[in-house]
Amino acid sequence: MNQYPQSIRNAINQLVRLPGIGQRTAERLAMHLLRTSEKDINNLARSLVDLKKQTVLCSKCFTLSDSPLCRICRDPSRTQTLLCVVEGPAEMMAVENTGAYNGIYHVLHGVLSPMDGIGPDDIRINELIKRVGQGEATEIVLATSTQVEGEATAAYLAERLKPYNITVTRIASGMPVGGDLKYTDPVTLKNAMEKRHAI
Numbered sequence: 701m702n703q704y705p706q707s708i709r710n711a712i713n714q715l716v717r718l719p720g721i722g723q724r725t726a727e728r729l730a731m732h733l734l735r736t737s738e739k740d741i742n743n744l745a746r747s748l749v750d751l752k753k754q755t756v757l758c759s760k761c762f763t764l765s766d767s768p769l770c771r772i773c774r775d776p777s778r779t780q781t782l783l784c785v786v787e788g789p790a791e792m793m794a795v796e797n798t799g800a801y802n803g804i805y806h807v808l809h810g811v812l813s814p815m816d817g818i819g820p821d822d823i824r825i826n827e828l829i830k831r832v833g834q835g836e837a838t839e840i841v842l843a844t845s846t847q848v849e850g851e852a853t854a855a856y857l858a859e860r861l862k863p864y865n866i867t868v869t870r871i872a873s874g875m876p877v878g879g880d881l882k883y884t885d886p887v888t889l890k891n892a893m894e895k896r897h898a899i
Contacts, residue, residue, distance in 0.1 A: 762806065778802055783841065808823045844857075
């Protein structure tokens with residue numbers, strides 16, 4: 701890499717810092733950017749600066765937004781008393797992409813993980829309890845992952861929400877569509893058996 705001019709080495713060194721980008725990929729990207737028009741490079745640079753400057757957390761649900769209230773929290777057609785709790789903005793987008801949910805959200809920005817030193821005060825649990833205490837929701841849907849930390853977070857939230865007069869539900873988990881029983885991990889299969897229903 702030392703044979704490249706300093707400007708290219710600088711670009712490669714910055715690109716390799718991105719997750720999932722190794723040295724070779726960073727070199728290919730730098731070479732691609734070098735061949736890109738100055739207009740496109742300026743648009744890319746401007747979009748990256750804007751990404752950092754203009755992206756904020758929604759003051760209500762804590763998802764990523766470009767205004768104090770996100771598009772979903774501002775939408776009067778959404779069921780404002782149905783609140784889906786997710787780990788992060790990516791999980792919120794995954795729920796949105798199903799088209800099966802029309803409520804609003806609360807983004808925790810993590811899950812409880814004592815092994816990593818992440819407790820209730822390190823994610824947005826207190827903000828959730830405050831919203832519930834203000835009567836914002838009649839049903840809370842716990843949509844954290846089915847991994848150990850996600851399950852522990854859901855159990856903790858269910859316990860914290862018991863004193864309130866609201867319905868607390870958990871997303872169903874079990875066999876994926878098209879899944880083969882013999883290749884399914886024991887936890888998924890256990891959940892599928894426990895959450896079976898009449899047909």
